[in-house]
Amino acid sequence: MLSSVFRWFSGRTRSRRLARYAISDALWSRTLAGLPFLLNWPQADLLRLRETATLFIAEKEFTTTQGLPLTDEMVISIAVQASVPVLELGIAWYRGWHGVVIYPGEFVIRKEVMDEDGVVHDVREEASGEAWEHGPVILSWEDIELGGAPPEPGAQPYNVVVHEFAHKLDMLNGESDGIPAFSSRLHADVDREQWADALYAEYEAFAGRCEQVPERRWNTDPILSLLDPYGAQHPAEFFAVASEVFFVEPVALLEALPSLYALLQAFYLQDPARRVLHAEQRQEGFLP
Numbered sequence: 001m002l003s004s005v006f007r008w009f010s011g012r013t014r015s016r017r018l019a020r021y022a023i024s025d026a027l028w029s030r031t032l033a034g035l036p037f038l039l040n041w042p043q044a045d046l047l048r049l050r051e052t053a054t055l056f057i058a059e060k061e062f063t064t065t066q067g068l069p070l071t072d073e074m075v076i077s078i079a080v081q082a083s084v085p086v087l088e089l090g091i092a093w094y095r096g097w098h099g100v101v102i103y104p105g106e107f108v109i110r111k112e113v114m115d116e117d118g119v120v121h122d123v124r125e126e127a128s129g130e131a132w133e134h135g136p137v138i139l140s141w142e143d144i145e146l147g148g149a150p151p152e153p154g155a156q157p158y159n160v161v162v163h164e165f166a167h168k169l170d171m172l173n174g175e176s177d178g179i180p181a182f183s184s185r186l187h188a189d190v191d192r193e194q195w196a197d198a199l200y201a202e203y204e205a206f207a208g209r210c211e212q213v214p215e216r217r218w219n220t221d222p223i224l225s226l227l228d229p230y231g232a233q234h235p236a237e238f239f240a241v242a243s244e245v246f247f248v249e250p251v252a253l254l255e256a257l258p259s260l261y262a263l264l265q266a267f268y269l270q271d272p273a274r275r276v277l278h279a280e281q282r283q284e285g286f287l288p
Contacts, residue, residue, distance in 0.1 A: 035077070042275065053076065086165075097137075156226065199235070227245055
């Protein structure tokens with residue numbers, strides 16, 4: 001009896017939030033126009049994405065810094081992009097934290113780094129995004145706008161929102177190690193240990209490629225021109241970089257690294273390359 005009452009209450013709360021924080025048609029259309037990688041999505045998926053983004057807005061608090069005005073366009077753009085990775089997983093995968101902080105541009109972060117001799121150094125570096133465990137996601141609005149622009153020919157796919165929210169999914173089970181949490185219900189067919197071993201093998205192969213290929217040739221290498229070599233720093237960065245490409249340039253990732261694509265497909269429960277290919281077939285008249 002208690003569980004049925006809880007389900008009814010949850011559904012009622014969801015409906016109220018969808019109504020209270022509804023995204024207007026005009027704002028929705030402008031948001032999609034600014035995110036080219038979503039233009040090939042089927043209408044059914046876009047409808048669910050709109051609902052997920054609405055719930056995200058209802059649950060998270062958005063703030064800006066350095067006098068940057070907060071606009072509805074900013075909130076909706078971030079919410080939509082953040083909702084892409086959890087479209088099939090559910091908004092509950094972003095539980096346990098509430099804040100999104102937006103800087104006008106890159107910001108300085110401080111972190112401790114241990115060198116090979118065991119000496120800890122205090123390092124300051126510029127960043128376009130950062131995700132804190134149990135804390136906020138911090139984003140550069142300038143970089144969000146860069147990610148929404150059509151990519152330059154030969155440029156690597158870039159989406160700081162997907163990148164940082166992939167980190168959030170990675171952190172859901174505690175350590176940021178490139179291995180996200182898995183659901184016994186949603187991922188019943190996935191062996192987590194095998195998945196982790198395969199992901200680490202992909203990471204090691206990628207890191208090895210970054211070492212073997214001279215940096216001056218990275219932009220002509222079929223893999224390093226697709227996946228940012230920044231992902232070679234750590235498995236967590238590799239997972240986040242790969243997630244960007246999985247959603248922004250899925251067909252290219254499927255063709256270049258089908259085994260990595262399959263791993264991300266198994267976790268996110270999405271097949272974005274199929275969306276793109278079906279859209280192309282519809283445009284050419286092969287599908288109704």
